[in-house]
Amino acid sequence: xxxxxxxxxxxxxxxxxxxxxxxxxxxxxxxxxxxxxxxxxxxxxxxxxxxxxxxxxxxxxxxxxxxxxxxxxxxxxxxxxxxxxxxxxxxxxxxxxxxxxxxxxxxxxxxxxxxxxxxxxxxxxxxxxxxxxxxxxxxxxxxxxxxxxxxxxxxxxxxxxxxxxxxxxxxxxxxxxxxxxxxxxxxxxxxxxxxxxxxxxxxxxxxxxxxxxxxxxxxxxxxxxxxxxxxxxxxxxxxxxxxxxxxxxxxxxxxxxxxxxxxxxxxxxxxxxxxxxxxxxxxxxxxxxxxxxxxxxxxxxxxxxxxxxxxxxxxxxxxxxxxxxxxxxxxxxxxxxxxxxxxxxxxxxxxxxxxxxxxxxxxxxxxxxxxxxxxxxxxxxxxxxxxxxxxxxxxxxxxxxxxxxxxxxxxxxxxxxxxxxxxxxxxxxxxxxxxxxxxxxxxxxxxxxxxxxxxxxxxxxxxxxxxxxxxxxxxxxxxxxxxxxxxxxxxxxxxxxxxxxxxxxxxxxx
Amino acid sequence: xxxxxxxxxxxxxxxxxxxxxxxxxxxxxxxxxxxxxxxxxxxxxxxxxxxxxxxxxxxxxxxxxxxxxxxxxxxxxxxxxxxxxxxxxxxxxxxxxxxxxxxxxxxxxxxxxxxxxxxxxxxxxxxxxxxxxxxxxxxxxxxxxxxxxxxxxxxxxxxxxxxxxxxxxxx
Numbered sequence: 001x002x003x004x005x006x007x008x009x010x011x012x013x014x015x016x017x018x019x020x021x022x023x024x025x026x027x028x029x030x031x032x033x034x035x036x037x038x039x040x041x042x043x044x045x046x047x048x049x050x051x052x053x054x055x056x057x058x059x060x061x062x063x064x065x066x067x068x069x070x071x072x073x074x075x076x077x078x079x080x081x082x083x084x085x086x087x088x089x090x091x092x093x094x095x096x097x098x099x100x101x102x103x104x105x106x107x108x109x110x111x112x113x114x115x116x117x118x119x120x121x122x123x124x125x126x127x128x129x130x131x132x133x134x135x136x137x138x139x140x141x142x143x144x145x146x147x148x149x150x151x152x153x154x155x156x157x158x159x160x161x162x163x164x165x166x167x168x169x170x171x172x173x174x175x176x177x178x179x180x181x182x183x184x185x186x187x188x189x190x191x192x193x194x195x196x197x198x199x200x201x202x203x204x205x206x207x208x209x210x211x212x213x214x215x216x217x218x219x220x221x222x223x224x225x226x227x228x229x230x231x232x233x234x235x236x237x238x239x240x241x242x243x244x245x246x247x248x249x250x251x252x253x254x255x256x257x258x259x260x261x262x263x264x265x266x267x268x269x270x271x272x273x274x275x276x277x278x279x280x281x282x283x284x285x286x287x288x289x290x291x292x293x294x295x296x297x298x299x300x301x302x303x304x305x306x307x308x309x310x311x312x313x314x315x316x317x318x319x320x321x322x323x324x325x326x327x328x329x330x331x332x333x334x335x336x337x338x339x340x341x342x343x344x345x346x347x348x349x350x351x352x353x354x355x356x357x358x359x360x361x362x363x364x365x366x367x368x369x370x371x372x373x374x375x376x377x378x379x380x381x382x383x384x385x386x387x388x389x390x391x392x393x394x395x396x397x398x399x400x401x402x403x404x405x406x407x408x409x410x411x412x413x414x415x416x417x418x419x420x421x422x423x424x425x426x427x428x429x430x431x432x433x434x435x436x437x438x439x440x441x442x443x444x445x446x447x448x449x450x451x452x453x454x455x456x457x458x459x460x461x462x463x464x465x466x467x468x469x470x471x472x473x474x475x476x477x478x479x480x481x482x483x484x485x486x487x488x489x490x491x492x493x494x495x496x497x498x499x500x501x502x503x504x505x506x507x508x509x510x
Numbered sequence: 511x512x513x514x515x516x517x518x519x520x521x522x523x524x525x526x527x528x529x530x531x532x533x534x535x536x537x538x539x540x541x542x543x544x545x546x547x548x549x550x551x552x553x554x555x556x557x558x559x560x561x562x563x564x565x566x567x568x569x570x571x572x573x574x575x576x577x578x579x580x581x582x583x584x585x586x587x588x589x590x591x592x593x594x595x596x597x598x599x600x601x602x603x604x605x606x607x608x609x610x611x612x613x614x615x616x617x618x619x620x621x622x623x624x625x626x627x628x629x630x631x632x633x634x635x636x637x638x639x640x641x642x643x644x645x646x647x648x649x650x651x652x653x654x655x656x657x658x659x660x661x662x663x664x665x666x667x668x669x670x671x672x673x674x675x676x677x678x679x680x681x
Contacts, residue, residue: 055671168586172541172579178572179548186565193555193565194548221614225607389645390655393638396614397663400621400634405672413622421615429537447568455562 008130011356015063015364023060024361027067028369032376034068035075036383037391042072043327043437044216047208048398050335051405058339058354063361065335069328070122070365073311074373077114077304078380081107090271090307093279097292097299108377110300112239113249115373117305121257122366125312128261129319130359133348137320140345145452146463150473152446155267155323157477159438161484169431177436180205181443188451200411207334209403209416210440211327214433216399217416218423220392239374241297249301252282256305264313267323270434271310278306312362318343319355322445327437334441534587542580549573613644629677631660 014020030052034045049068053061080091081098094114101110143151160170183194184204195201241249256278263274282302283292292299317323322344324330336343347355373380403416426433457463465471552573555566621637628636639656643649664674 051667051672052670166583168579168582172538172576172583175572175576175579176541179545179569179576182569182572189559189565191555191565193569194551217618221611224610224614225604387647389642389647392645393641393655393659396618396641397634397638397659400618400625400637401630401663401667401672401674404625404674405667408673408675410622410625413625414619417615417618417622420618424611425537429534431534450568451563459558459562 004134007352007356008360010353011130011358011360012363013360014059014353014357015360020060020063020357020361021364021368023056023064024067024365024368025372027064028071028365028372029376031068031071031073032075032078032369032373032380033071033383035072036078036380037075037395040219040395041215041328042069042076043211043331044219045072045075046328046331046335047211048216048395048402050208050331050338051402053335054338054405058341058351059357061339062332062335062341062354062358063365065332066358066361067365067368069311069332070118070308070362070369072328073308074115074118074369075380077118078111078377079384081110081114081300082381082384090275090303090310092272093275093303094300094307096279096303097294097296098303100293100295101297101300104295106295106297108239109241109245109297111373111377113241113245113253113297113301114304115239115370117249117253117256117301118308119366119370120253121260121305121307121309122312123363124257125261125264125309126359126362126366129312129316129362132265132316133320133355133359136316137345137348140321141349143345143469145449145456146467147469147473149446149449149453150464150470150477151267151321152323152442152449154473154477154480155317155321155325156435156439156442156446157480158267158269159325159435161480165430165432167481167484167488169429170435173426173432174435174439177439178443178446180210180436181440182447187444187448200409203407204444205415205440206403206406206412207330207437207441208406209412210419211331211334211437212399212402213416213419213421214423214426214437215327216395217420218427218433220395221420221424222427223388223392239377245297249297252298252302253305255281255285256302257309259302260306260309261313264310264325265316267317267321267325269310269314269325271307271314271326274310275303275306278302308366315359315362319347319359320345322347324438324441327434330437330441532587535584538580538584538587542577542584545573545576545580549577610644614641617641617644626675627677629679630674631664632677632679633660634663635660 015024030049031045034040034049035042037045046065046068050065053064056064076086076091077094077098080086080094081102084095084099086092086095098110098114101107140151156174160167160174181204183201185191185202186193192202259278259281260271260274263269263277264271279292279299279302282298283289286292286296286298288296314325314329317325318329318333322333322342324333324343333343341347341351341354399416399420400413403413404410406412423433426436453463454461463470464474549570552566552569555569556564557566557570558564617637617640621633624633624636635656637656638659639652642652642655647655667674
């Protein structure tokens with residue numbers, strides 16, 4: 001226990017080194033700046049900014065990327081409140097009350113409570129991450145290939161199931177991700193597959209180019225067909241909520257943190273689920289539920305706290321099991337790997353100094369972000385005044401730089417453009433892109449675990465259901481998919497009923 | 511000032527279900543075809559070898575699942591009810607939006623192909639100028655932005671030890 005505490009302190013003191021602190025500051029500023037750009041979510045923002053960290057070394061690079069991660073999230077909050085455009089799905093809930101607050105002249109209070117809620121959730125979440133990381137990674141170390149295969153199946157099932165929309169489409173996208181993950185060298189025997197003699201494909205399809213394409217270029221192309229949203233750019237005089245508002249928001253922040261962390265720890269759980277659940281819980285517990293959607297500060301507080309607690313908690317499956325639950329964490333995993341560090345149970349054994357410094361930097365990053373945002377909020381508001389076409393051109397040029405500098409190869413830029421067009425098409429088709437990205441990362445791990453499991457059992461596939469942990473995990477995966485299937489069918493029936501009975505629709509929308 | 515050169519009308523917010531009108535089936539069938547080709551290639555790798563599953567084992571299963579799921583999507587894709595009839599202005603705006611998408615993709619491909627022969631400074635300058643002009647900036651603003659963007663980004667990334675390509679003209 002004492003040793004663990006010493007590791008925590010060591011991690012925090014490493015994160016407080018002047019160099020790391022500087023990169024945390026830079027990361028927060030750049031992250032918030034990019035996160036503020038409407039239509040650019042944290043995943044794409046981080047993917048674009050990965051090249052900035054190439055030459056920094058593992059700890060500063062990941063400290064800076066973590067700070068960029070927190071910064072993009074807060075930047076997304078600013079856009080949600082002032083422009084009513086959520087940078088990512090989790091910010092949808094912030095828009096519900098944040099934008100009405102801004103329209104009522106309370107943008108400062110909305111942004112202030114979001115910063116306070118995020119800081120609280122970030123600190124509590126990081127503390128819980130520190131407590132749980134070692135026991136979980138020790139548990140995962142006992143997993144052989146059979147258990148690991150089952151665990152990865154659970155992760156993929158969760159990624160498919162908690163996105164909303166068609167389960168079959170999510171499944172199909174997961175399989176496409178697995179197929180794309182097969183391009184390159186066979187992870188077991190090293191023979192090239194699906195490369196068609198093209199040496200550029202021997203290392204596989206670069207994750208960062210896929211993410212920049214799907215979430216950066218794809219979103220940008222879609223935004224070209226939409227009208228530019230009008231931001232609220234009135235001067236923000238104070239970020240401090242009134243005493244009454246602080247009282248209302250206090251418990252909402254605590255509950256949001258609890259819900260966000262509890263659900264965020266589940267591998268593959270999308271952030272939108274805990275954020276909506278926290279919002280629904282707050283509305284149910286409120287004495288004035290009618291204020292929700294009209295500018296209730298508790299709505300903003302709980303959504304932001306839940307969102308940030310989820311962000312911290314989702315680091316646990318990434319760091320301990322090597323399973324990224326969101327596209328943003330997929331970029332983070334890519335950045336770890338670029339720096340020669342593979343997230344997973346061995347991370348805490350092979351690179352303890354790095355991983356504890358990174359965890360320590362989460363605390364530093366959250367505090368730095370909070371401190372920076374109070375004086376800089378007016379600057380972020382000014383960014384929203386820049387005509388959209390300049391931002392679009394800037395995003396595109398950064399995407400080109402990001403893709404090219406991965407391997408100094410224009411081939412990666414072309415791959416990014418292809419995935420940009422695919423991302424645009426997927427949005428039009430209403431098919432989810434996140435399962436594709438997660439499956440692209442987990443595919444090689446899944447294949448290796450499956451093949452090694454079968455080799456160990458001499459080709460006996462029943463090993464996956466006769467090994468107790470694997471059987472439980474696979475049973476869980478079946479339950480998750482079954483539950484999601486039933487929910488999908490119910491949603492389909494409800495939608496059909498609405499179409500056949502327009503009166504109901506009128507009631508629902510009113 | 512804010513108008514695009516491709517003169518877009520402002521009201522282009524449209525519900526997503528209008529766009530997916532029967533396209534899901536076409537896309538699913540195309541992807542089923544792609545899965546079939548993938549499966550064909552996968553069958554050229556050994557399914558089993560002397561130690562166990564070969565390099566074709568996982569691809570064959572994955573390709574089969576992809577083929578089945580896309581055929582399923584094609585079968586289940588329903589012709590969606592079209593939303594309220596579009597007026598001429600909306601149709602025009604959508605067409606112009608799509609034209610901008612096509613131009614942007616073409617510009618990106620052009621930039622990718624010219625990046626090494628022309629170098630970053632010239633390519634990014636041309637790219638920024640072209641896009642800004644097409645997106646509605648005044649020519650002078652677009653030219654100045656193009657002239658400034660390339661060198662600023664090149665030297666910014668040089669400071670960060672990230673080398674961007676130098677072209678045949680030495681810049």
